[in-house]
């Protein structure tokens with residue numbers, strides 16, 4: 287279980303920030319405040335988004351809430367050619383966000399590092415004692431990399447949605463659940479593309495419970511799979527719809543229909559956890575041109 291510094295349980299829906307644009311700063315900050323006022327107290331920030339300008343939007347939002355009431359997770363991202371760049375990124379986050387601690391620092395992916403993953407692990411443990419951050423997180427690890435860090439990990443962010451179940455297949459989600467390591471899914475709605483496929487099973491569950499398809503998906507992941515979901519949503523009607531997805535229960539049999547769902551087209555994609563030639567990197571799998579886009 288994760289907590290904010292003020293002791294509040296961290297919401298199972300987290301705020302994603304990919305495609306948030308500084309040019310719309312006032313509207314984006316209003317959306318973040320609306321999200322927060324709906325009880326969502328976790329935000330994910332990646333320096334690479336909007337060429338770093340996303341930090342200005344998040345900084346303005348953070349000034350409008352009590353810092354200790356929000357769980358702030360910053361990501362070590364592209365641009366780490368050498369080990370010293372990790373600390374440099376931490377300094378950029380501290381300065382640009384105007385904060386004096388992080389709730390979590392997460393490695394976006396070993397693919398963003400220009401040096402050995404083992405070196406990163408050593409470095410983040412050193413920085414953990416130097417800087418005030420409370421949790422060490424990882425994302426997009428292979429099972430072998432996961433094995434190397436599972437003794438000190440306290441957060442994992444991974445690909446998960448109805449069609450992309452690699453982190454189920456490789457056992458990482460099960461391990462996290464059994465060991466109380468919060469697992470948060472990115473692209474849980476596959477940027478609304480899952481709903482656009484109008485899969486019979488999802489459409490009939492939406493009809494049965496009088497909910498939208500996205501509400502069925504969020505409800506299944508949080509209430510049944512016991513994982514968190516990171517959802518980027520700027521439109522208030524989306525935010526409301528997503529938060530209201532937690533106000534109902536489905537039957538065990540219906541949840542199992544979603545557990546057992548597979549899309550063979552996605553399952554056939556040759557993938558890698560890093561940059562292996564001829565394979566699609568794990569974080570790019572949900573963006574492959576399959577079905578209705």
Ligand SMILES: NC(=O)c1ccc[n+]([C@@H]2O[C@H](COP(=O)([O-])OP(=O)(O)OC[C@H]3O[C@@H](n4cnc5c(N)ncnc54)[C@H](OP(=O)(O)O)[C@@H]3O)[C@@H](O)[C@H]2O)c1
Pocket residue numbers: 301302303304305330331394395425426443444471472473474475476477478500516517518519520521522523524525527528569
């Ligand atoms: N660690 C990694 O490798 C990694 C990779 C990808 C993403 N992430 C993180 O995970 C977050 C979430 O992933 P994502 O943003 O790629 O995908 P997502 O959250 O599945 O989808 C976001 C998109 O779906 C729309 N949306 C949200 N709720 C909706 C609803 N109820 N009905 C219809 N459309 C809805 C949003 O529209 P509006 O904005 O118009 O409301 C937005 O365009 C990212 O923002 C990022 O922070 C991490």
